[in-house]
Amino acid sequence: MSRISVRGFAVASATAVTTVGAVVGVASGNAVPANGDNLETTAADATLLADIPVGEQAQVQVASLTQQADAQAAAADAAARKSAEEAARVQAAKDAEAKKEAAEEKTQREAEAKEAEERASRSAVRDASSFTTQSSYSISEVQAMARQMVPGDQFQCFSNIVDHESSWNYRAQNPSSGAYGLVQALPGTKMASAGADWQTNPATQIKWGLNYMNDRYGSPCGAWSFWQANNWY
Structure with a gap:
């Protein structure tokens, strides 16, 4: 007899005994506790794998x-997501x-290229001693000399200062201060x-003025920036 059959037989027997007791109790006028109900409940609660039909x-x-596989898969997915997030x-x-x-390398290359260009520009300018001495010079001649002596990227700033200081008159003199020449050196x-x-x-x-601007302001453009803010340099 299988475990399922034994359990069924036990329940049936308990039920039969309870029924007989109930009949006797009724006949004698005494109440009989329904212990069969407790027995069946206890048996029903003790469900084991063997109690489940074989099929x-x-x-x-x-x-x-x-369920176990789903839980393991969910854990693996969570671990994979965490790993992917960390990798990202x-x-x-x-x-x-x-x-x-x-970006830093690009900035450095640009700075080096600019410095090389400035060096090339400075090396290409003419020295004051290379010009033939004349008894007098026109404004256009003086400007042409300056273009050959001042680096190309600084010429406009140099020209702006000379425009304001002397209007390119190399003999210009300030009667009150004594400033003299193209760049109005004080004293001359x-x-x-x-x-x-x-x-x-x-x-x-021009040579002296260019040296002065470089030494004091770093460049003619540095001098021009100061001049614009102060109307002198």
């Missing part, structure tokens, strides 16, 4: 395995660093450091 046991086992974060940090380095004798002919040679004045 359904495989289905229950498959369902349990499926690391890659984003690497990309940002690479972009920063590329300062330009003697560039050449003894500072009063009559515009090339000497």
